[in-house]
Amino acid sequence: MLRSRILLSLGLVVCAGILTLCLLASVRFGAAKIGTWDVISAFTSYDGSEDDLIIRTLRVPRALVAGLVGAALAVAGAIIQGLTRNPLADPGILGIEAGAALAVVGSVFLLGASSLTTYALFAFVGGALAAVVVYALGTLGGGMNPMKLVVAGAAMAALLSSLTTAVLILNQRTLEEIRFWLAGSVAGRDLSLLLQVLPYLGAGLLLAFVLGRQITTLTLGEDVATGLGQRTGWVKAGSAVAVVLLAGSAVAIAGPIGFVGLVIPHVARFFVGVDYRWILPYSALLGAVLLVAADIAARVVLRPQELPVGVMTALVGAPFFIYLARKRVKG
Amino acid sequence: MRGRVPIRPWGGRVSFRLDPRAVVVFVALGAVAFAGVVANVGYGEYPIPPLDVVKTLLGIETGDAQYGFIVETLRLPRALVAVLVGAALAVSGAILQGLTRNDLAAPDIVGVNAGAGLVAVSMIVAFPSVPATYLPPAAFGGGLFVALLLYLLAWRGSSSPMRLILIGVGISAVATALTTVMITFGDIYQVSQALVWLTGSVYGRSWEQIWPLLPWLVVFLPLAFLKARHLNALNLGDEVARGLGARVELERGLLLVASVALAASAVATAGTIGFVGFMAPHIARRLVGPSHGGLLPVSAITGGAMVVLADFVGRTVFAPLEIPCGIVTSAVGAPFFLYLLYRSRKT
Numbered sequence: 001m002l003r004s005r006i007l008l009s010l011g012l013v014v015c016a017g018i019l020t021l022c023l024l025a026s027v028r029f030g031a032a033k034i035g036t037w038d039v040i041s042a043f044t045s046y047d048g049s050e051d052d053l054i055i056r057t058l059r060v061p062r063a064l065v066a067g068l069v070g071a072a073l074a075v076a077g078a079i080i081q082g083l084t085r086n087p088l089a090d091p092g093i094l095g096i097e098a099g100a101a102l103a104v105v106g107s108v109f110l111l112g113a114s115s116l117t118t119y120a121l122f123a124f125v126g127g128a129l130a131a132v133v134v135y136a137l138g139t140l141g142g143g144m145n146p147m148k149l150v151v152a153g154a155a156m157a158a159l160l161s162s163l164t165t166a167v168l169i170l171n172q173r174t175l176e177e178i179r180f181w182l183a184g185s186v187a188g189r190d191l192s193l194l195l196q197v198l199p200y201l202g203a204g205l206l207l208a209f210v211l212g213r214q215i216t217t218l219t220l221g222e223d224v225a226t227g228l229g230q231r232t233g234w235v236k237a238g239s240a241v242a243v244v245l246l247a248g249s250a251v252a253i254a255g256p257i258g259f260v261g262l263v264i265p266h267v268a269r270f271f272v273g274v275d276y277r278w279i280l281p282y283s284a285l286l287g288a289v290l291l292v293a294a295d296i297a298a299r300v301v302l303r304p305q306e307l308p309v310g311v312m313t314a315l316v317g318a319p320f321f322i323y324l325a326r327k328r329v330k331g
Numbered sequence: 332m333r334g335r336v337p338i339r340p341w342g343g344r345v346s347f348r349l350d351p352r353a354v355v356v357f358v359a360l361g362a363v364a365f366a367g368v369v370a371n372v373g374y375g376e377y378p379i380p381p382l383d384v385v386k387t388l389l390g391i392e393t394g395d396a397q398y399g400f401i402v403e404t405l406r407l408p409r410a411l412v413a414v415l416v417g418a419a420l421a422v423s424g425a426i427l428q429g430l431t432r433n434d435l436a437a438p439d440i441v442g443v444n445a446g447a448g449l450v451a452v453s454m455i456v457a458f459p460s461v462p463a464t465y466l467p468p469a470a471f472g473g474g475l476f477v478a479l480l481l482y483l484l485a486w487r488g489s490s491s492p493m494r495l496i497l498i499g500v501g502i503s504a505v506a507t508a509l510t511t512v513m514i515t516f517g518d519i520y521q522v523s524q525a526l527v528w529l530t531g532s533v534y535g536r537s538w539e540q541i542w543p544l545l546p547w548l549v550v551f552l553p554l555a556f557l558k559a560r561h562l563n564a565l566n567l568g569d570e571v572a573r574g575l576g577a578r579v580e581l582e583r584g585l586l587l588v589a590s591v592a593l594a595a596s597a598v599a600t601a602g603t604i605g606f607v608g609f610m611a612p613h614i615a616r617r618l619v620g621p622s623h624g625g626l627l628p629v630s631a632i633t634g635g636a637m638v639v640l641a642d643f644v645g646r647t648v649f650a651p652l653e654i655p656c657g658i659v660t661s662a663v664g665a666p667f668f669l670y671l672l673y674r675s676r677k678t
Contacts, residue, residue, distance in 0.1 A: 088497065093500075137669070137672075137673055147493040147494075147497065148493060148672055148675075150497060150500075151435070151493060151496050151497065151500070151672060152669055152672050152673070154500045155665050155668045155669050155672065156665070156669065158605065158661060158665050159661060159662065159665030159666065159669075162530075162605065162657070162658045162661035162662060162665070163658075163662060165530055165655075165658055166654050166658045166662070169652065169653075169654060169655070169658075170649055170652055170654075258504065259504075302512075302515065302516060305515055305516065306515075307511070307512060307515055308511065308515075310508075311508045311511045311512055311515075314504050314505065314507070314508035315505065315508050315509070317504075318501045318502075318504035318505040318508065319501070319505065321497075321500070321501040321504070322484065322497075322498050322501035322502065325485075325494055325497035325498050325501060326484060326485070326494070326498065
C-alpha cells in the first residue's frame with residue numbers, strides 16, 4: 001500500500017500515463033488498418049484523407065467517451081460503496097443505471113425525445129428515482145442489511161430492464177435507434193454529443209472530489225461522523241447528487257455499462273487504503289483505463305464484428321463480484 | 332396428519348396420503364389454466380367463441396371447417412407450451428426452494444436458466460441446422476454446470492441464503508454476457524431466433540417444440556412428485572433428514588437433477604421466462620401449506636396457469652403488438668420478490 005503523499009501523487013501520475021497509452025492504443029487499433037505514423041499525421045498535418053477523418057471523427061471521440069464514462073462510473077461506484085459501507089454496491093447492480101435507461105427509452109417513446117441533452121435530463125430523473133427506491137428499501141422500517149440491499153437492487157434492475165424491453169417492443173423505431181445503446185456501447189458518439197453531457201459529468205466529478213474528505217469520515221459510521229461535527233445529512237445528499245449526475249450522464253451517453261463501478265474502487269482501495277481523497281481520483285483514472293481497454297478488446301476480439309463494451313466489463317466484473325460475495329458475505 | 336386421507340391401492344403395496352384440500356385447490360387451478368388455454372386459443376386474428384374452442388378440442392363438429400386447423404395446428408401448441416413450461420419452471424423452483432431452505436431461490440434467480448439459455452443459444456448459433464430435439468439435453472448440460480458451480484461456490488459448508496443468491500446473480504451476469512457474445516457472433520436470422528431466449532416467449536411454438544419437451548416432463552415431474560417425501564425431510568436440515576433415514580447426498584442429488592432438468596427443458600423450449608419458478612411455489616404454499624406432497628403438484632398447475640395467463644395478457648393489452656410473456660411475469664414477479672425481501676429484512 002502506498003502511504004506517503006509523494007508516493008500517492010506519483011502513483012496518480014503513473015495511472016495517468018497508463019491511461020494515455022490506452023487512449024493512444026484505442027486510437028491506433030480498429031477495423032480499418034491505420035499505421036502509427038498516419039495516426040500522428042492526422043493531428044500534425046491534417047489533410048482530410050479517409051484515414052485522417054476516421055481518426056478525428058470516429059476514433060478520438062470514441063476513446064474520450066470511453067475514458068470519461070469509465071471515470072464517471074468508477075467514481076460513482078466508489079461513492080456508493082463508501083456511503084453504504086457495502087463492498088458489493090455499484091450503480092449498475094443497485095439498479096440506478098437500469099432506472100436511467102428506462103427513463104431514456106420512455107422519453108424517446110412517449111415524447112419523441114432525440115437530443116442527448118433531453119436523454120441526459122431523463123437519465124438523471126430515472127436514476128434518481130431508482131436511487132431513492134433503493135435507499136428507501138435500505139433504510140425504512142429498520143432497513144435491509146447491505147447484502148439484501150444488493151439482492152433487492154438486482155431484482156429492481158431485472159424489473160426495470162424488462163419494462164425497458166417492453167417499451168422497445170411496443171415501438172420498433174425506438175428499438176432501431178437504441179438497441180446497441182442499450183447493451184452499453186461507446187461506438188459512434190461524436191464530440192458534440194460528448195460536449196453536451198460534459199458539464200453534468202464535470203460537475204459530478206468536481207462535487208465528488210470536494211466531498212472526498214467528508215466521505216472518508218462518513219465511512220467510519222454515521223455516529224462517529226456526527227460526533228466529529230459533520231452534518232451527515234448534507235454530505236449524504238451531496239454524494240447522492242454526485243452519484244446521480246455521474247451515473248446519469250454515463251448512461252445518457254453510453255447506455256448502461258455494468259461492473260466498472262464495482263471493480264475499480266476495490267482496485268483503488270488496494271493501492272491507496274481507506275482515504276477517499278485518494279480513492280476517488282485513483283478510481284477516476286483506473287476506471288477510464290478499464291473502460292478504454294475493454295472497448296479495445298470489444299473491437300479486437302471478434303474482428304470484424306464488434307461487441308458492446310458492456311459485455312466485456314460484465315465478463316471481467318461478474319467473476320469479481322462472485323469472488324467478493326464468497327469472501328465478504330458471511331452467515 | 333390432520334385431514335390427510337391415506338390411500339393404499341394394490342393391496343397396500345403402495346400407499347400415499349392425499350390431502351383433500353390440495354386436491355380441491357389443484358382442480359380449481361386446473362380449471363383456471365384450462366380457461367386460460369381456451370381464452371388464448373380463441374383470441375386472435377380470427378376469433379373463435381370459447382364454446383366452439385372447447386368443442387373443437389373435444390373433437391365435436393362446430394360447423395366451421397376452419398376451426399379444426401386453426402385450433403389444433405396454429406394456436407393450441409402455443410397455449411400448451413405455455414402451460415407445460417410454466418409447470419416445469421414452477422416445480423423446479425419449488426424443489427430448489429425446498430432444498431436450499433431459501434424462500435428466494437429459483438432457477439432463474441440463481442442463474443440455472445441463464446446457463447441453460449447460453450448453451451441453447453450457442454447450439455443454435457454454432458449449428459444452425461440442429462433439430463429441436465437436441466436443445467433440451469444441451470440446455471440441461473448448461474443448467475447442470477451452473478448448478479454444480481453454485482454448489483461448489485456457495486452452498487457447501489455454508490447456510491447463508493443471501494450468498495447463494497448473490498453468487499447466482501454474478502453467474503447470471505456472466506452467462507447473459509456470453510449469450511450476447513454468441514448473438515453478436517451469429518448471423519442476423521439466427522439472432523432474431525436466439526433473442527427469444529433472452530426475453531422468454533412462447534411465440535410461434537408448434538408441435539415440433541412440444542414433442543422434444545414432453546419426455547423430460549414425463550420423466551422428471553413424476554420423479555419430483557415421488558421424491559416429495561424426501562424433500563420434506565431434507566427441508567428440515569441434513570442432520571434431521573439423516574436421522575429420519577434419508578440417504579441425504581443421493582436424494583439431494585436426484586432432486587437437484589430433477590430441478591435442473593425441468594428448468595433447462597423449459598428454457599430450451601421457451602427461453603428464460605422470469606420469476607415463475609420463484610412466484611408459483613409461494614402462491615402454492617399459501618394455498619396448501621409447506622408439505623411438498625401437495626405443494627409440488629399445486630405449484631405445477633399454478634405455474635402453468637400463470638404462464639398461459641401471462642401470455643394472454645401479453646397478447647391482448649397492447650394488441651396488435653405482442654409483449655413476450657417473460658416480460659409480463661417479470662413485471663409481476665420482481666415487485667413480489669422485492670416485497671418478500673423487504674418483509675424478511677430483519678433476519
